[in-house]
Amino acid sequence: MAQPSGRSQRTNATLEEVALLAGVSRATVSRVVNGSLRVSPSVRLDVQAAIERLGYTPNLAARSLVTRRSDSIAVVITQPTGQVFADPFFPRLLRGISSTLAARDRQLILLMPELPADEARVANYLTAGHVDGALLVSLHEDDPLPARLTAAGMPIVLGGRPPKGVRVSYVDVDNRQGAQSAVAHLIATGRRVIATITGPLDTAPGIDRRQGYRDALAEGGLELDRTLEALGDFTPEGAAAALTELLAVHPEIDAIFAASDQMAITALSLLGASGRKVPGDVAVVGFDDLAIAVSTNPQLTSVHQPIEEMGHEMARLLVDAVDAPDPVPRRVILATELIQRASSAGRSSP
């Protein structure tokens, strides 16, 4: 597995050396390091001084060998097609996860299987007990990983609603409510022929955002017209195709809710090309609230997702589960927020 040669190693102080310097036994030093209460204050001070002096840091490998815990958590990002990466979702999620994990003294081990072959490797690695738990992000619909890990007794938390009837803990943003508020806003500002460009309908966000669209229509007393629902896939190409079709069938459209900013931006430019004014003729609302939303012309109204907080919650849930195993799956749904900008300004205000 690892045949390459070794390398020069900073000789770190060991527990033994600290014990020697402090004039106590290894066991006592260990107790100090691990915050045991059964150590007299004076000895504790001596030991701490010795630790300080030697710059001692515990050898994680040795500790892990005996405790059978690694104090590290895997984050598994199973990139679907690779295309879904037009936004800085992962950096922000990772930042959220990372800061919470750091605060609780866990290492973040990042696994990004690309090929199906990698996935087997990953599953193997995880079940081999090298990590105490796993955070799973952007799973495909039929990914066997959650079931396998759960069966192996490994605590996991998913990012995003799990497919089917998989009973596991997860954290998600409220896609449905986010979409609902976006469309409700369009209705409130006088739009009546509201189309949507959906995400792929084999993904939870795609499904949930469309449902939010339908919810808002129903609540607003507008009739659901399936020909106003164009299937997109979060990509510019897909959005362009969907919108072209939409405009051909429904030239009277006065608002579009796109299930992603990427698609909304495409819509912005296509609408312009077709001679329609935004928001004069057609209002556009996106989903994601990417940074570029303020750079488009006009600036894009969009649904903001608390991505870092999602990371925080995922890490918190998992670490809690690792520290105190509990078979009951938890779920956390985070609220989204509609950020209103020029692309959906009411007709009264140009």
Next chain:
Amino acid sequence: MAQPSGRSQRTNATLEEVALLAGVSRATVSRVVNGSLRVSPSVRLDVQAAIERLGYTPNLAARSLVTRRSDSIAVVITQPTGQVFADPFFPRLLRGISSTLAARDRQLILLMPELPADEARVANYLTAGHVDGALLVSLHEDDPLPARLTAAGMPIVLGGRPPKGVRVSYVDVDNRQGAQSAVAHLIATGRRVIATITGPLDTAPGIDRRQGYRDALAEGGLELDRTLEALGDFTPEGAAAALTELLAVHPEIDAIFAASDQMAITALSLLGASGRKVPGDVAVVGFDDLAIAVSTNPQLTSVHQPIEEMGHEMARLLVDAVDAPDPVPRRVILATELIQRASSAGRSSP
């Protein structure tokens, strides 16, 4: 350090159990696992069968304890202000790093210090010998980490040109050449009053891209006019301010090279708002080639960076250094590519 309780653990097969089943000694099994040649084929087969049967996976902690290597690599992302994250740079870089590391059987440990306090923790963690080497990305100008790690004998590779006279291995994209090709293209298509919106000039990309702009001007026989160089900071706000100033002083501008797509997109919308046609009146070229470059109106010409390849090279360089220590710093500069789209179409071709 870690006082919380343990947790249920999958009891993995051990070397001992495999040895028992295969009817050989632990040492022999170890040799098979590590691909030693000094094992007879028949025994090797027996052992492999036993491994398979038991689903044996080596205990990394135990291995690391004796070999004094962790077979894991840290990726340290010291996010500067947090704003610089308008593009999916990190996911792509991480993907590149991850795949190369996986291919060479190293674990990727991700460290994202946020506060200066975290940085101390990180430095400590790294020098404690828990990883075999570190990949450092997006350092601030005066970050002490490279020096500290190098002094501690830890192999490191930087992503991006190092500040000042720091002598370490690094991988960078050819920002200068990329900018040069962008501006050369503008000159070649008949533009004569070419402005630039720079990045922050205390960062390597900011400096290098401006230099590329100047190179192209010189090569094209155009005189350098510093009032055509507006200071930006990669953000929409900064770009807007810079461009407004620029247009006030030089209403005759017929091309803009923005040091980032984010800024180029802002320029696109501001130029439109000011009544100028792109590319009819003014050509615009960006840098990054973000996915949205194809969704803007008009589509944005931009300099493409091989980010995943950058990750590959970084990982490769580091793992090589870990396996075969060598004090000579290496550097790899990756070529960029100008992707021509509508925003810089020549005047002859509308």
Next chain:
DNA sequence: TTGAAAGCGTTACCAT
């Protein structure tokens, strides 16, 4: 409250 000693699972050296 403290110390002695027994492992944890692996590698690597030394015999055979």
Next chain:
DNA sequence: ATGGTAACGCTTTCAA
């Protein structure tokens, strides 16, 4: 080519 046997650095009974 194979096996026996020390380590590796730490935690954790068990005694004292």
